[in-house]
Amino acid sequence: MEVYPKSPDRNYHQDSSLGLVSTISFPAIVGTADMMLKSAGVHLVGYEKIGSGHCTAIVRGGIADVRLAVESGERTAKQFNQFVSSLIIPRPDANLSIVLPIASRLYEIAGEEHSLLSNKAIGLVETKGFPAMVGAADAMLKAADIQLAAYEKIGASLCTAIIRGSVANVAVAVETGMYEAERIGELNAVMVIPRPLDELEQTLPLARCWIEELQPIQLPVNFNDKYVQGEGLTLPDLTTIPVKVKGESYET
Incomplete structure (x- = not known):
């Protein structure tokens, strides 16, 4: 039996729209996405890069918010002279949301709390x-x-x-x-x-x-494994150490 990906929560997305704005520059698409987020109550699903410099910002939200965000994104991209195209899809079909590389991000958005602005x-x-x-x-x-x-x-x-x-x-x-x-x-x-x-x-x-954590040093678990040890101190010959006998002086 084939198992298909679970469709997005219908109650959460039934009144939402999908908005896309495309540019030919990565800085331009990031600046466009920033303006879209700050101009309307939308979520940034992510970017799609298809080669030859073409990048698309994908946002999701209510129909009115997405329309406002896309209009703002268009103006911003045109100011950079990098605008290619835009699209608004009201109430996209669930199958479209699953096939496009946005479904997993939608689940994250649904359960995340985002702070307003970074200080950087x-x-x-x-x-x-x-x-x-x-x-x-x-x-x-x-x-x-x-x-x-x-x-x-x-x-x-x-x-x-x-x-x-x-x-x-x-x-x-x-x-x-x-x-x-x-x-x-x-x-x-x-x-x-x-x-x-x-x-x-x-x-x-x-x-x-930036994202890799330091891993602890793993000593060999199997005692048959060879453990390469660095140069250490030479231990003294114990037979040459003086031994004290009770009632007598030190003897060698």
Whole structure:
């Protein structure tokens, strides 16, 4: 018997809509998603990257909120000159929600509580070519007190360095990264997002070194296993140590 994925909760999603806005730039889609979240009561389901630089932000919410969010997203993407297309689907069929890569995120949203705003900022510098992105990331790290969170590749030679830090530090770092990227290769897009919503931050990639926990050192469980020990101290010859006999002086 085949087991099909459980459909989203009908009561939770029966009056909801799906909104999509597409751009040709990762910083542009993150900035667009940020504006969509802040302009209406919608949830950011995530991003879909289909290559050649095309990225789509997917939001879910009430029909009126999704319509308002998509309109705001369109305006923002057009301001960046990166807008491709948009779509609103009122009351999407449950089968569509299951097949699209959004179902698992919908379950998470239903049970999550999100804080309003982060005290940090996000900076994104997108280049054409990997060397320009690496050079920009290095320059940004040296220019301000920021942390390189991750990098994103979306095809068409487009790479984005993603940094986090205070608003002032991120602004300084992004400006430095822009000049370095142009010096090395080609700058495609930049973005500074002050005080992003928690929900936006959770959709951005995070480097493995940020999420891996230190693992405890495992000693061999099987005593037949060989254990390589480092260089230790040489123990003295016990036969040469003086032994005291009661009532007498030390003897060797």
